[in-house]
Amino acid sequence: MSQIVWIARHANRLDFVNPDWFLTAERRYDPPLSDDGTIQAQQLAKRLKGEKIAHIFASPFLRTVQTANAVAQVLNLPIKLETGLSEWLNPVWMTEEPERLSTPALTELFNRIDIAYTPRIAANYPETQQKVRERSGQTARCLATEFFPDNILLVAHGASVLGAAMGLVGEIAKTEVKASLCSLVKVVRDEPEWLLELKGDTSHLTHIEEVIRFA
Numbered sequence: 047m048s049q050i051v052w053i054a055r056h057a058n059r060l061d062f063v064n065p066d067w068f069l070t071a072e073r074r075y076d077p078p079l080s081d082d083g084t085i086q087a088q089q090l091a092k093r094l095k096g097e098k099i100a101h102i103f104a105s106p107f108l109r110t111v112q113t114a115n116a117v118a119q120v121l122n123l124p125i126k127l128e129t130g131l132s133e134w135l136n137p138v139w140m141t142e143e144p145e146r147l148s149t150p151a152l153t154e155l156f157n158r159i160d161i162a163y164t165p166r167i168a169a170n171y172p173e174t175q176q177k178v179r180e181r182s183g184q185t186a187r188c189l190a191t192e193f194f195p196d197n198i199l200l201v202a203h204g205a206s207v208l209g210a211a212m213g214l215v216g217e218i219a220k221t222e223v224k225a226s227l228c229s230l231v232k233v234v235r236d237e238p239e240w241l242l243e244l245k246g247d248t249s250h251l252t253h254i255e256e257v258i259r260f261a
Contacts, residue, residue: 048234048235048236048237049190049195049196049197049198049234049235050097050197050198050232050233050234050235051186051190051197051198051200051210051232051233051234051235051240052094052097052099052197052198052199052200052230052231052232052233053186053199053200053202053207053210053211053230053231053232053233054090054113054117054199054200054201054202054207054228054230054231055201055202055203055207055225055226055227055228055229056079056083056087056105056107056109056110056112056113056201056202056203056227056228057079057080057082057083057084057085057086057087057090057112057113057227057228058079058082058083058086058227058228059077059078059079059080059083059109059227060077060078060079060083061074061077062080063080063081063082063083064080072145073108073144073145073146073147075133075139075140075144075145076107076108076144076145076146076147077108077109078108078109078112079109079112079113083109083112083113083227083228084112084116086227086228086250086251087112087113087115087116087117087228088116089228089250089251090113090116090117090230090250091116091117091119091120091121092120092250093230093247093249093250094117094120094121094199094230095120095121097197098197099123099197099198099199100123100194100196100197100198101123101126101194101196101198101199102114102117102118102121102123102124102125102126102198102199102201103125103126103127103128103131103189103198103199103200103201104125104126104127104128104131104200104201104202105127105128105129105131105132105133105201105202105203105206106127106128106129106132106146106149106152107132107133107144107146107203108146108147108152110131110201110202110203111125111127111152111156111159111201112156113201113228114199115156115158117199117201118158119158123158124158124159124160124163125156125158125159125160126160126163127149127152127159127160127163127165128163128165128166128167128185128200129165129168129169130165130166130167130168130169130181130182130185130188131182131185131200131201131202131203131206131210132169132202132203132206133203133205133206134173134175134178134203134204134205134206135169135170135171135172135173135178136172136173136175136178136205137171137172140171140172142171143171144171149161166185166188166189166193167181167184167185167188168181169181175205178205178206178209179205179208179209179212179213180209181206181209182202182205182206182207182208182209182210182213183209183210183212183213183214184213185200185206185210185213186200186209186210186211186213186214187213187214190214190235204225205225207223207225207229207231208223208225210231211223211231211233211242214233214235214240215240215241215242218242219242222242222245223242223245223246224245224246225246226246226248228248228250228251229246229247229248230244230246230247230248230250231244231246232244232247
């Protein structure tokens, strides 16, 4: 059986470009994409066009949904919100459980969200690094091997991209996967193994955007 699992990190976020946004934000741990992040997400969509992806799953944070939505529009697919792909709920970064937009509120903004989908894995604040890796790894295995045996895209965060990859290919992902902003990881299932083929492709980004992203 052959299957491809694409794992993408969200594009650039507004508080990375404008740190002062955090000081007055209503939901300070749930920033939207920055302007260049929106362009990155669109280029990610172009990169994935023609890859025969059947399902798109996204963390329910705004930046991941925005990134997934750009892809969903190009591929003409719904978005399934999966809490198992959520940001690392790290108490060192977040002084309280992060407030997010509700699913109905997100659905009003993004009509491609599949309201019939039920998340498979929960994410609970606070989390250790080991916990986020276990949770996102379990999510990737659950989605790919138990429920959706087609080519799928997971849109997640730095820690959950790495955890999802580790859940499929094991410890090698810790040294091989570089989950930079809007990067792609490609994992191929060739029974009985999962093989890491792409470790963090950023070829869909222009040189100018790479400069912005690393500034």
